[in-house]
Amino acid sequence: MSAPEPMSERQCLRTLALPEGASAEQISQAYALLKRIYGTETANHVAPAMEEFSPEARAAVLAEIEEAFQTLSRGHDLTRHLIHAPVKPLAATLHLEEASLKELREALGVSLDLVAAQTRIRLEYLSALEEERFADLPLAAVNIRGFLTAFAKHLGLAAEPFVPAYMQRYQDWRARRP
Amino acid sequence: MQIWAVGGGKGGTGKSLVSNGLGIRLAERGCQVILVDADYGGPNQHTYCGLRKPASTLAHFFDRRMPLEEIAMETHIEGLRLIPGNVNSANTDNFNTAQKQKLFRHIKQLRADHVILDLGAGTQYDVLDTFLLADVQVGVVAPDAMSIENFYLFLKNVQYRLLCNVLSWTGLKERAKSVWRDRAEHGISTSRDWIVHLRTLSPEFSEVLNREHARLQPHIVLNQVREYRQVEMGLAVESAVTKLFRIEATYAGHIRYDTDLWQQFGRELPAISHGTASTLHQDLERVTEAILDAKRRQEASL
Ligand SMILES: Nc1ncnc2c1ncn2[C@@H]1O[C@H](COP(=O)(O)OP(=O)(O)O)[C@@H](O)[C@H]1O
Ligand SMILES: [Mg+2]
Numbered sequence: 001m002s003a004p005e006p007m008s009e010r011q012c013l014r015t016l017a018l019p020e021g022a023s024a025e026q027i028s029q030a031y032a033l034l035k036r037i038y039g040t041e042t043a044n045h046v047a048p049a050m051e052e053f054s055p056e057a058r059a060a061v062l063a064e065i066e067e068a069f070q071t072l073s074r075g076h077d078l079t080r081h082l083i084h085a086p087v088k089p090l091a092a093t094l095h096l097e098e099a100s101l102k103e104l105r106e107a108l109g110v111s112l113d114l115v116a117a118q119t120r121i122r123l124e125y126l127s128a129l130e131e132e133r134f135a136d137l138p139l140a141a142v143n144i145r146g147f148l149t150a151f152a153k154h155l156g157l158a159a160e161p162f163v164p165a166y167m168q169r170y171q172d173w174r175a176r177r178p
Numbered sequence: 179m180q181i182w183a184v185g186g187g188k189g190g191t192g193k194s195l196v197s198n199g200l201g202i203r204l205a206e207r208g209c210q211v212i213l214v215d216a217d218y219g220g221p222n223q224h225t226y227c228g229l230r231k232p233a234s235t236l237a238h239f240f241d242r243r244m245p246l247e248e249i250a251m252e253t254h255i256e257g258l259r260l261i262p263g264n265v266n267s268a269n270t271d272n273f274n275t276a277q278k279q280k281l282f283r284h285i286k287q288l289r290a291d292h293v294i295l296d297l298g299a300g301t302q303y304d305v306l307d308t309f310l311l312a313d314v315q316v317g318v319v320a321p322d323a324m325s326i327e328n329f330y331l332f333l334k335n336v337q338y339r340l341l342c343n344v345l346s347w348t349g350l351k352e353r354a355k356s357v358w359r360d361r362a363e364h365g366i367s368t369s370r371d372w373i374v375h376l377r378t379l380s381p382e383f384s385e386v387l388n389r390e391h392a393r394l395q396p397h398i399v400l401n402q403v404r405e406y407r408q409v410e411m412g413l414a415v416e417s418a419v420t421k422l423f424r425i426e427a428t429y430a431g432h433i434r435y436d437t438d439l440w441q442q443f444g445r446e447l448p449a450i451s452h453g454t455a456s457t458l459h460q461d462l463e464r465v466t467e468a469i470l471d472a473k474r475r476q477e478a479s480l
Pocket of ligand 1 (some may be wrong): 187188189190191192194195196222230239298401403433434435436437439442453
């Protein structure tokens with residue numbers, strides 16, 4: 001039996017639903033999104049009991065996605081983009097003013113431990129920060145803003161309009177405090 | 179002229195709302211638009227348009243051969259006309275398939291830039307055929323498992339109907355049936371194997387099937403989004419349709435659930451309007467532009 005032909009770059013991009021000339025960042029984003037879709041998280045909501053969605057069919061798609069990503073990453077360090085991964089496809093349609101940091105982080109599939117490791121912010125601060133438990137944040141407003149900006153950046157989010165909206169909620173809370 | 183067909187979803191997902199919103203947006207862009215309420219079992223377009231008493235409806239076309247141009251009534255929106263569904267009879271869906279197919283031929287003769295058909299729910303042949311014939315195919319899903327499952331089932335029905343049509347055009351219908359009957363002999367177990375086998379029997383069939391299947395390019399609209407996390411379900415549906423059903427679908431974006439919509443009815447005004455604080459108008463604008471963009475890209479690639 002002969003080995004299967006390797007995927008061409010064009011096929012790889014097609015597999016990841018990307019146009020030609022996609023950037024490294026786009027490739028990682030698309031990869032992370034597809035992994036979530038055909039992995040368990042999203043699939044649980046959207047994969048009905050139809051032959052098209054059999055575990056074998058999904059495994060085949062996952063294998064193809066993996067191969068495309070590995071082929072495209074040869075010679076590039078694409079994994080460093082992964083933390084920002086799924087933001088782009090979502091960003092166009094999200095309502096960042098309304099979403100909480102925790103919801104965003106979870107939707108992006110990023111663990112709090114990873115954020116703590118990368119931002120060097122203490123886990124309990126990050127946790128209080130994202131759950132907006134302001135009373136558990138014995139910090140000055142300027143530190144909160146700094147941590148928040150670092151957190152958002154690591155999720156691949158732009159500071160506007162997210163950070164100002166958050167800080168407004170924090171200031172409102174302070175004003176209401178006895 | 180472009181014919182848009184809006185279908186695919188379960189009842190209540192928002193096909194009527196999306197059809198109506200597309201009509202409004204296209205009219206606001208300066209196009210001449212005609213909305214056709216082809217949801218025979220549950221016509222609602224007149225209500226979305228804020229029109230109480232349509233003088234004539236599709237029933238006049240079916241029963242009295244009234245020309246569609248005469249039935250088309252002005253709405254409150256400039257450039258948007260409506261051909262209402264049969265709102266006056268208790269027996270709304272009593273037109274036969276031949277009559278409904280005739281309707282499509284008449285629709286093609288209408289004078290407009292865009293005609294938008296609200297197909298309603300269901301997978302009857304006339305619904306599937308209309309969807310297949312449309313220039314712009316729009317599928318509406320809500321972010322819940324039931325709605326998404328029904329949408330996949332709708333697409334499977336569309337694909338099967340397309341296959342049957344191609345088999346009869348290429349005179350292969352009887353042959354195909356007998357192959358399926360004797361499938362064990364041919365080593366066929368799934369419908370995919372069956373199609374592969376049929377392709378080897380007739381290059382003409384294979385070619386026509388490819389050509390027709392390539393015309394199936396649904397635009398997916400995710401309606402009634404209450405949490406932004408649901409947005410990803412639209413991307414998931416787009417991907418699954420493309421990868422698992424091999425249909426070139428594109429995700430046209432989401433429409434948020436608007437908690438105030440219910441209050442917008444019964445005022446002799448369009449329910450979805452520019453003036454209100456409603457998020458619907460904004461979202462529908464984004465979705466319409468996304469569909470027009472995707473359509474341009476599809477045409478450029480042909
Ligand atoms: N985005 C939305 N926000 C608020 N209400 C909606 C939305 N989409 C649909 N609805 C409401 O849900 C119901 C079903 O919508 P409709 O367009 O009639 O669905 P369908 O035509 O698919 O059966 C209607 O009462 C409609 O007003
Ligand atoms: Mg309807």
